[in-house]
Amino acid sequence: MNRQFTITIFSENHSGLLNRITIIFTRRKMNIESITTAKSEIPGIHRYNIVVEATQDQVEKVVGQIDKQVEVIRAYLSQDDEIIHREVALYKVLNRPGAREKLEKVVDSHGAKIIRDEKDYFAVELCSREGEIDILLKDLQPFGVCEFARSGRVAVTKAMDHMNDYLLALEDECSC
Incomplete structure (x- = not known):
């Protein structure tokens, strides 16, 4: 059964990434209901919020493919009650x-x-x-x-994920 999901992606800011992400949806014949992207709280890191209506299985597969993109730091999905x-x-x-x-x-x-x-x-x-x-x-x-x-949807998780701690730790690892 189709439900609404929000996919959140943290990535480096490289040209062409948004195109590659949207192609993943196109190949699966999945329509994007809304998409927003902007700088995150961490310099050099961008945040995408993508809203889709699909089955959980379909969305999990898409998130897995997005996560494999070189510039993507982390991608995850949320339901409306989690954000x-x-x-x-x-x-x-x-x-x-x-x-x-x-x-x-x-x-x-x-x-x-x-x-x-x-x-x-x-x-x-x-x-x-x-x-x-x-x-x-x-x-x-x-x-x-x-x-x-x-504007399209902007979202943060209800759970205390400490995403910026995770991103800063990655940044420290990469700058060594």
Whole structure:
């Protein structure tokens, strides 16, 4: 049975690695629902969060293949109940006469905030889970959403893994 998994990868920052990782998914005909990558807390190390819907067996095989990539330091998978995850969403909403007060009520009820008030539009920001982002998008439609962007999932494990201790130890080994 397909479930949602988050694959977290720590790697060196080398060109072509992201392409090789996505090819692993393509070969298995597995769609990536979301992908984020950025510098980690350790200099020279990047962190990827990849969300997929698949069976546990399929995802374990993919993680095994990713782990074999030379530049990959560690890859592992998590289920939603094992991680803390969020997305950031930006909504550009038309600035119509008399709409601000109603818009503020909708925005406040979702824990979002208006981050820019321009002559033609409002920019709204929400940091939350996927479902809440989708609900706010639906609730903003009557105001006229003219642009919408979301970050994709960022996540950390609930367990105290001390991943940065592991990465620093590896860095010390390599610099000897």
